Amino acid sequence: MKNKLGLIGSLALLSTVAEAGNWNAGARVSSLGLAAEGGYQFNETFGLRLQATWWEHFKKTLSYDNVKYHNVRFRPITVTAYADWYFYTRWWRLSAGLGYNATRIRLNRDFSNHPKPERAATGIVSAKYRFKSPLKYYVGTGIDIRKIGGSNWTLSMDAGAYFMGKVRAKVQMTGVARFSPQAQAIAKREAEELLNDKKWFSTYPAVSIGFKYEF
Numbered sequence: 001m002k003n004k005l006g007l008i009g010s011l012a013l014l015s016t017v018a019e020a021g022n023w024n025a026g027a028r029v030s031s032l033g034l035a036a037e038g039g040y041q042f043n044e045t046f047g048l049r050l051q052a053t054w055w056e057h058f059k060k061t062l063s064y065d066n067v068k069y070h071n072v073r074f075r076p077i078t079v080t081a082y083a084d085w086y087f088y089t090r091w092w093r094l095s096a097g098l099g100y101n102a103t104r105i106r107l108n109r110d111f112s113n114h115p116k117p118e119r120a121a122t123g124i125v126s127a128k129y130r131f132k133s134p135l136k137y138y139v140g141t142g143i144d145i146r147k148i149g150g151s152n153w154t155l156s157m158d159a160g161a162y163f164m165g166k167v168r169a170k171v172q173m174t175g176v177a178r179f180s181p182q183a184q185a186i187a188k189r190e191a192e193e194l195l196n197d198k199k200w201f202s203t204y205p206a207v208s209i210g211f212k213y214e215f
Contacts, residue, residue, distance in 0.1 A: 021041070022040070023038070023039070025037070025039075028051075031205055031206055032076040032204075033056075033076050037050060037210075044090055046085060046086070049081070049082040049084065050079070050082075051081075051082065051099075052078070053078045055076055056073065058071075059071075072107045078101050080099030080100075080136070083096050084142075095142055095158065095160065098135065098136075098137055101134055101136040108124055108126045110123075111124070121177040122177045123175025125172075125173050127169045128170045129167045129195060130167065133165045136165070140159055142160075152214045153214075154211065157209045159206070159207050161203050163203055167192060167196060168192060171188045173187060
């Protein structure tokens with residue numbers, strides 16, 4: 001019985017060894033959408049990955065904090081380089097990343113029926129967002145379960161955070177207030193505060209799971 005347990009333990013250890021000098025490629029589903037990645041494992045403790053994500057989240061209507069939003073689009077477009085360090089085990093790692101962030105966001109708020117005349121005068125306020133900095137940073141952890149079933153496939157999972165910073169907005173209004181520079185400035189400030197006041201948005205949660213093939 002002890003011999004059998006020892007053999008099982010040895011096989012489990014061998015199945016998670018990170019071989020040195022191998023390329024890998026794979027795909028993931030993440031909180032930013034779909035991702036494709038390629039990487040290189042230099043040795044048992046260090047590897048590099050390059051990952052690109054894209055998706056389009058669309059909601060016809062969305063309610064948040066008792067406010068209704070229309071035609072909400074969140075389009076994450078990112079390219080990130082990751083460095084992975086395997087410290088105490090050959091399957092658990094810490095990761096740090098730096099990337100380019102071309103994410104686009106758009107939402108509309110309809111104030112046409114607002115009880116306050118000055119608000120109703122703005123009509124439909126359409127805001128298009130981009131992040132002020134094109135760079136984003138990542139810190140997280142993850143696991144790689146290699147050699148699944150004796151194959152070259154690896155199950156890979158990540159959990160961490162993207163530090164994406166604050167956004168800036170371009171705003172358009174359909175109401176008569178669009179002719180007022182002061183009203184335009186107020187609408188722009190309110191649109192930016194709407195997202196910049198959300199800490200979870202500038203520090204975006206990053207969770208992903210996927211498979212990659214080691215060559």
